[in-house]
Amino acid sequence: MTNKHTVLNGAYLNNVDDNERRQHDQQARATTTSPRDKTRQPSMWRALIRTFGGYFAIGGVFKLCYDLTTLISPQILSLLITFIGTKDPLAWRGYVYVAAMFIVACTRTVFSQNHWHVGLVTGMRLRTAIVGVIYRKALRLSTSARRETSVGEIVNLISVDAQKLQDSPLFLHLIWSAPLTIALCLYFLWQELGPSVLAGLLFMLLMIPVNGVIAQVTRKLQVSQMKFKDGRLKLMNELLNGIKVLKLYAWEDPFEKQILEMRGKEIRALQTAAYMDAGSAISWFMAPYLVALGSFAAYVLSSPDNVLDANKAFVSLALFNIMNFPLSMLPATLAYTVQAVVSIGRISKFLRREELDEDSVSHDQFTKEAIAVDKGIFSWSRSGEPILTNIKLKVPEGSLVAVVGQVGSGKSSLISALLGEMELMDGQVNVRGSVAYVPQQAWIQNSTVKGNILFSKDFNESRYRKVIDACALGPDLEILPGGDETEIGEKGINISGGQKQRVSLARAVYQDCQVYLLDDPLSAVDAHVGRHIFDHVVGPNGLLKRKTRLLVTNSVAYLQQMDTIVVLKNGEISEMGTFRELLSHKAAFAEFILTYLNDPNVSSELDPDSLHELQRQLTGVSDATLSDGSDHDLMSEPTNSPGVERTPSFRRRRRKRNSLVKTLSLEFENPSKKTLANVLDNQRLTEDEQAMSGSVKWSVLSCYLRACGYVFWPGIVAWCLLFVVSQTMTNIWLSMWSNDKPGPNGTVDSSLRDIRLEVYGGLGVIQAVATLGQSFAIAIGCVRASRVLHARLLHGMLRAPMSFFDTTPTGRIVNRFSKDVDTLDVSIPFTLRILMSTLTSVIGTIIVISYSTPIFLSVVIPLGLDIVLLQRFYVCSARQLRRIDSIRRSPIYAHFGETVTGTSSIRAYGQQRRFIDHSDFLVDENQKAYFFSFLLNRWRAVCLDLIGSSIVLFAGLFAVLERDTISAGIAGLSVTYALQVTESLNMVVKMTSEMETNIVAVERINEYTELEAEAPKTIEGNRPSPDWPLHGRVRFCDYATRYRAGLPLVLRDLNCQINANEKVGIVGRTGAGKSSMTLALFRIIEATAGSIVIDDQVIGQIGLHDLRSQLTIIPQDPVLFTGPLRMNLDPFDRYTDEEVWRSLEHAHLKDYVMSLPSGLQHDCAEGGENLSVGQRQLVCLARALLRKSKILVLDEATAAVDLETDDLIQATIRTEFADSTVITIAHRLNTIMDYDRVLVLDNGTIKELDTPEALLKDQDSIFYGMAKDTGLV
Structure with missing residues (x-):
């Protein structure tokens, strides 16, 4: 090559x-x-x-x-x-x-x-x-x-x-x-x-x-x-x-x-x-x-x-x-x-x-299989170590194939290999027909919703409407001020992660290709929306039913409907077959199913008949599998990891929760920027840059002169x-010299x-x-x-x-x-x-x-x-x-x-x-x-x-x-x-x-x-004590806010108190103001009226850095920067290496980091591209563990990760932040069902605030209505 x-x-x-x-x-x-x-x-x-x-x-x-x-x-x-x-x-x-x-x-x-x-x-x-x-x-x-x-x-x-x-x-x-x-x-x-x-x-x-x-x-x-x-x-x-x-x-x-x-x-x-x-x-x-x-x-x-x-x-x-x-x-x-x-x-x-080797993936139109990989060995660079080895895969035309495996096992790499994005070190790859691709992290253009979906393809209204409905985008388009003509901004900044993923999926479906490579597009949506998309798009009766589909997923709910399931472990295909075939093997996949049947995140996705059938088929599998240690670590139960235990109070509430309701899961899109879009006068988010006119002002020249x-x-x-x-x-x-007249002898006086x-x-x-x-x-x-x-x-x-x-x-x-x-x-x-x-x-x-x-x-x-x-x-x-x-x-x-x-x-x-x-x-x-x-x-x-x-x-x-x-x-x-x-x-x-x-x-x-600046970083006359907040008590007092002057209020008349060490989930329908509430807590948006008090300190009276440095948030999208891993965890060098390693251990990353040649000095690529999405999210968890703040906010932190990573994060938060106040914006309702209280927002106001049990008993409550809307109660 x-x-x-x-x-x-x-x-x-x-x-x-x-x-x-x-x-x-x-x-x-x-x-x-x-x-x-x-x-x-x-x-x-x-x-x-x-x-x-x-x-x-x-x-x-x-x-x-x-x-x-x-x-x-x-x-x-x-x-x-x-x-x-x-x-x-x-x-x-x-x-x-x-x-x-x-x-x-x-x-x-x-x-x-x-x-x-x-x-x-x-x-x-x-x-x-x-x-x-x-x-x-x-x-x-x-x-x-x-x-x-x-x-x-x-x-x-x-x-x-x-x-x-x-x-x-x-x-x-x-x-x-x-x-x-x-x-x-x-x-x-x-x-x-x-x-x-x-x-x-x-x-x-x-x-x-x-x-x-x-x-x-x-x-x-x-x-x-x-x-x-x-x-x-x-x-x-x-x-x-x-x-x-x-x-x-x-x-x-x-x-x-x-x-x-x-x-x-x-x-x-x-x-x-x-x-x-x-x-x-x-x-x-x-x-x-x-x-x-x-x-x-x-x-x-x-x-x-x-x-x-x-x-x-x-x-x-x-x-x-x-x-x-x-x-x-x-x-x-x-x-x-x-x-x-x-x-x-x-x-x-x-x-x-x-450059990419354009010949690494052939496109022979006369082969039987839509996708065929024979003894494929793949690497990210020609001189690098193989990431995928001995890949043998044949996918018949029109079949539905699932790819499962733990974080870092090579699922996304396999998709990249089929796209030709990896170096083919050995073997052969053939993909027949046109290809559509949905990445794990959606790529959105700075364009309208419609422009992102059409992606230059001719507009066909009938097909377009079918795609919108199948991808569950209809309600979202009704909310956006310009409908599908709304500009959704650079990288989709004014829509949520779930909406971005559905726009990305809609783009792929509208292209009407022959082969679909779907890199876990359902991980960012709740079970109800995911089921809708699977049934209407990906599944046997969806819009793509006649297409070849390769779906990366760890959702057990969909695996039974797959034609073939591919199990990846450490860059190799450890098992492959139908759902029943893999269960009958009683190997790693069977253990994975058995382990996750006990996890409410997964079991709630299955109907009772399917659940009973699986338990019957798996009888006896556990002992046989566990006694055979060959593949025991493929997808081990995250919550049983060393150092991670559920506290008794959490276990009690989880048992109560299971007696009350099946797992409730509902996607609520991040409204923080979407609410902003709602109040814009038109559908444009970014305006064209305007050229100034006239001569350059003296103030500009003066500025340069002073700088000199x-x-x-x-x-x-x-x-x-x-x-x-x-x-x-x-x-x-x-001139005077040239006018000097020479003397009689034709020379000029030498002294002159x-x-x-x-x-x-x-x-x-x-x-x-x-x-x-x-x-x-x-x-x-x-x-x-x-x-x-x-x-x-x-x-x-x-x-x-x-x-x-x-x-x-x-x-x-x-x-x-x-x-x-x-x-x-x-x-x-x-x-x-x-x-x-x-x-x-x-x-x-x-x-x-x-x-x-x-x-x-x-x-x-x-x-x-x-x-x-x-x-x-x-x-x-x-x-x-x-x-x-x-x-x-x-x-x-x-x-x-x-x-x-x-x-x-x-x-x-x-x-x-x-x-x-x-x-x-x-x-x-x-x-x-x-x-x-x-x-x-x-x-x-x-x-x-x-x-x-x-x-x-x-x-x-x-x-x-x-x-x-x-x-x-x-x-x-x-x-x-x-x-x-x-x-x-x-x-x-x-x-x-x-x-x-x-x-x-x-x-x-x-x-x-000369841009308008935020509030001061510190206010010397009013700095909180170094150990503030000592308790973590949060109180909203007649609080109201808007994104900019002249725009409508996004939160109004908020009055509530979150007690010290309390675990509170925030839920609400689209545009309710959930993320606005957390942004207000960090003063990303400032108060229009009222105040927020943390441990008797009005946060509007202290500097932004004094406030934000004492709070911790795990955001929905993990962000890493170029440089050593340690710098990404501790840019101020405030913590010892021992403390950093301890945080990595609790975040379940210690073994992985220790396996890296440079350890803590491992260079992260731009955006953390050399780590998987799950690993990036665990790095964010390690950051939070290092800070060990008394107040932790989770803003849909597990929306873009698989179930295993989600469970790892949830389990660690329950133990390591047991003595902290935890505020969670719920992506999956099951993650907050064992919380102390649930706060329900609607149209920027607090409608309900009580324990999950109490709210579910009241059939007139909004919270109960959310559960009913999903068909789970």
């Missing part, structure tokens, strides 16, 4: 016309493929060159024409200076020279803007292709590769790395263009100064190794920084996915600290890279000056006859200025090249990750003023020459110091701003209430922490550095030209007004386009995250093409804003180039007009600096607008730092 490597193959985006994007050439960009030549190492570079090389070369042609045209201007300047110096009486010659310079300048504009246009289009196509190929690869990753690759890492690739590659085409041409331009300039300089130019060249050569070392160090720093950035975004993504658990457990601080530590490492790498960039920038920025100084010094010192006249000085200076751009841009070119190389390396590494530090801007201004003064004085001094040279050199040193100071000040201030603003962003986000996370897509938040933070880290410092250097250059140029020809001031004001008007018009549009670009990036990231989490479902249904098309559509929508943005940039550049050409025209005209009153040196100075102003002027306006558009990132970050 060969490892597949992926390369970019023909990814291409057709051009965008004046109005909108044309359709992609999907075949050209379509997929990632293995290289044709298997002997060659896949190369991202080769793929990019093959795809984009031709169009990129066109940009190179324009760049070459631009560079050659630029070198014409100094030759015309030489003629103009000679004309003025010789006082030529033929004025028309001067005007011809000036006109020629103007025409050359305009021609340069044509070539320059075409070069930029082609480069930007190439970059746009490149980013589109890279994002597309990464998305396609994400859909093909093997399961082991997915576990190694976090959502945050992939988001980083498409947000940061793809953007760096998008920017690269503009700079890559400088790799060959800069040396060519420098070489040609040196050639022409040789014509002016002769061998003296070699002295200047020596300076240049000395800087190359220095900057080479800087580039090498910077590359390593870039790799480190991106590694830390990946780690930070990975942590952020996990934090956002588990934010509710963090708040309930008051764990925000350790996770904030963890992210800030990772950010600190990233900042240190960024800071060192910034200092290296500053050093590199100063060396290259000063290169033209040092070359000029060295060349002039060598020229005048080499011979007394060498006089630096105006022609030689200013033609040379013009050539030095032409060299200035490639030399000054070389650091940026090297930086961008390094970043591009690093990004390509990171993307290549991702594209080389292991108060000494930042005064320091920069001081350094800039020093630079302008020294640069202006240097230019004027050179030495003074000229020394002062010229000294002024250059001052320029160097000013440039260095400015660069380091920017580096220090911007890095500080990055650190401060990220910390504020993180803190503000963590302090936001849960309602913010419920209504804000994760991708939108991640966008702030990825693209916007990257703008802070990289774009703003780079833009600011270029802006300040070019701005000071333009100011110096205007001063020099005005000094040389004062009449020039007459056109400065009109041209200045033109520039200001142009800049204002441009910035308004550019800023808004940048906002739109940022907003349209968020859906891309959200779609990526949604895809990665649901890859197995997408692949199972064969929906890759549809999701790829949607990803392409989202990228195109984002590229629209970018495309119009760079068209706007080209318009701006053309206008500024024309203004710059006009400055050249006026400077030349005024020099010709005043040729009789000014010297050749002054004229040369004026025109020389006019020639260079075009480039600088363009960069000033571009960088000014870039700065304002980049500040939009600060605006977006600031938006999240």
Whole structure:
């Protein structure tokens, strides 16, 4: 089995016309493929060159024409200076020279803007292709590769790395263009100064190794920084996915600290890279000056006859200025090249990750069996240990097969193997026909209920209604405000776990496939709903009766109706056969049935006749089985585990309960978010992100300035003023030097020459110091701003209430922490550095030209007004386009995250093409804003180039007009600096607008730092004692609450007391307010009226962390984070290893953890993916055991686990929390029948509160009605 490597193959985006994007050439960009030549190492570079090389070369042609045209201007300047110096009486010659310079300048504009246009289009196509190929690869990753690759890492690739590659085409041409331009300039300089130019060249050569070392160090720093950035975004993504658990457990601080530590490492790498960039920038920025100084010094010192006249000085200076751009841009070119190389390396590494072997599962349509596995050995990775071994399975078409086994036995792995999600190490697998898959943890899209069910399949109303009814979704749709058109939010955040599972099942049923792989979909629903779904969907008379069904379940109630039962143990099939056959074997399955017949969770699911028949068949099995210890541990009775006993009071109440009623089980969906949905004005939960408009507010700029530090801007201004003064004085001094008249012997006085040279050199040193100071000040201030603003962003986000996370897509938040933070880290410092250097250059140029020809001031004001008007018009549009670009990036990231989490479902249904098309559509929508943005940039550049050409025209005209009153040196100075102003002027306006558009990132970050915060974590003047609560007594006093201001009350007039150590179950129909009551206890939602008192302490008067850290909840959905298992249990390191091991022992996980090579340091994958759902829930139990709080809340904690795990959890809670107050939201009513009291909620008010026995005796009670509704009483 060969490892597949992926390369970019023909990814291409057709051009965008004046109005909108044309359709992609999907075949050209379509997929990632293995290289044709298997002997060659896949190369991202080769793929990019093959795809984009031709169009990129066109940009190179324009760049070459631009560079050659630029070198014409100094030759015309030489003629103009000679004309003025010789006082030529033929004025028309001067005007011809000036006109020629103007025409050359305009021609340069044509070539320059075409070069930029082609480069930007190439970059746009490149980013589109890279994002597309990464998305396609994400859909093909093997399961082991997915576990190694976090959502945050992939988001980083498409947000940061793809953007760096998008920017690269503009700079890559400088790799060959800069040396060519420098070489040609040196050639022409040789014509002016002769061998003296070699002295200047020596300076240049000395800087190359220095900057080479800087580039090498910077590359390593870039790799480190991106590694830390990946780690930070990975942590952020996990934090956002588990934010509710963090708040309930008051764990925000350790996770904030963890992210800030990772950010600190990233900042240190960024800071060192910034200092290296500053050093590199100063060396290259000063290169033209040092070359000029060295060349002039060598020229005048080499011979007394060498006089630096105006022609030689200013033609040379013009050539030095032409060299200035490639030399000054070389650091940026090297930086961008390094970043591009690093990004390509990171993307290549991702594209080389292991892919699923598409041939591991064959789809032979001519086999007899619908599913056939022969001697299958499966692993999660090609180098990993086998998880399933010696699997032999044949499933006839149309049969119903159950897969049973204990937690971790390999049930879900078997389903994954049949889907092709595991590596086939040996054997053969064939699945005939189309496949539908229902995962154990439902995958829900951020879409409507209807959209999730249809899943792109054509709407058939008759079939749709049948599916809704069969999956028991009708009553739920009546409650939702928009019916089946209600948006159910990212990951289904506003519906319960049971509802999610039924939507997931309805999706599978509606697809009308031939093979159905159902991974325990009935575990999250009660026996009544489960029976309805089994009878109407899965069972022999259900909608799927003619389909092949493989059902993972541990429910005995359904096993008798199975055609075949497969028993898994330790990754192997220990038994297989019909229900009666397995009973007759009197082996592990028979023991499992016998054990669980005594468990009310199971026995209540069977009718009396079936129960009696089973007991008759199993007579004598127990002794025989128990005396044969071969398979005794397959599914041993959890409640008989060491260290777990039921207290006498619990046993008495359970006996009473069994005499009163069969096991009562009823699913009540979590209404906490669903109630929120009920009161929304429309069916939309999340609103589209709106782009702000208008200029960036001063408060935003002020925020950034403060983040940079108060000494930042005064320091920069001081350094800039020093630079302008020294640069202006240097230019004027050179003009004075060139006007020195040689003596009668044709030489200049040596003492005057030495003074000229020394002062010229000294002024250059001052320029160097000013440039260095400015660069380091920017580096220090911007890095500080990055650190401060990220910390504020993180803190503000963590302090936001849960309602913010419920209504804000994760991708939108991640966008702030990825693209916007990257703008802070990289774009703003780079833009600011270029802006300040070019701005000071333009100011110096205007001063020099005005000094040389004062009449020039007459056109400065009109041209200045033109520039200001142009800049204002441009910035308004550019800023808004940048906002739109940022907003349209968020859906891309959200779609990526949604895809990665649901890859197995997408692949199972064969929906890759549809999701790829949607990803392409989202990228195109984002590229629209970018495309119009760079068209706007080209318009701006053309206008500024024309203004710059006009400055050249006026400077030349005024020099010709005043040729009789000014010297050749002054004229040369004026025109020389006019020639260079075009480039600088363009960069000033571009960088000014870039700065304002980049500040939009600060605006977006600031938006999240100013979110409405929760109550304080602690209130120093009112902190409870360390041992609070001592008793665990809870009292609701006239309590009422709502989710947000202006919405209806979800709880009202609650008055009750839960006594110390009392066990109370909370029940109620859908939307009654059960989960709202527990959320109120943790102050996830705050009181509107009344109060909650715990041990005489009003909880609204203490800090949130003081409250939440003293309570414990076991939530319905187990949440684990990347990192050691011990960190997941004890992030504060408050407990000893001995205490942690004890909690694992009581949670029945000790043996499993001890079997792991790393023990407590075992690395949990993102979301705990390398543990089964049951094991994750037991980890949550271990957390609760560690905290040992006086108040424990179970919010449908066993809804998503099998019966064995449920019983383990219940048994442990009865013993370990015997001295604690336990509040349980009932998923299965049997779990609370031995509680002290039951609280019945209806429409947000308490209707009943009494013992279970008393409520069941009263046939008019709501509680009795619930039992009657299930048909059990």
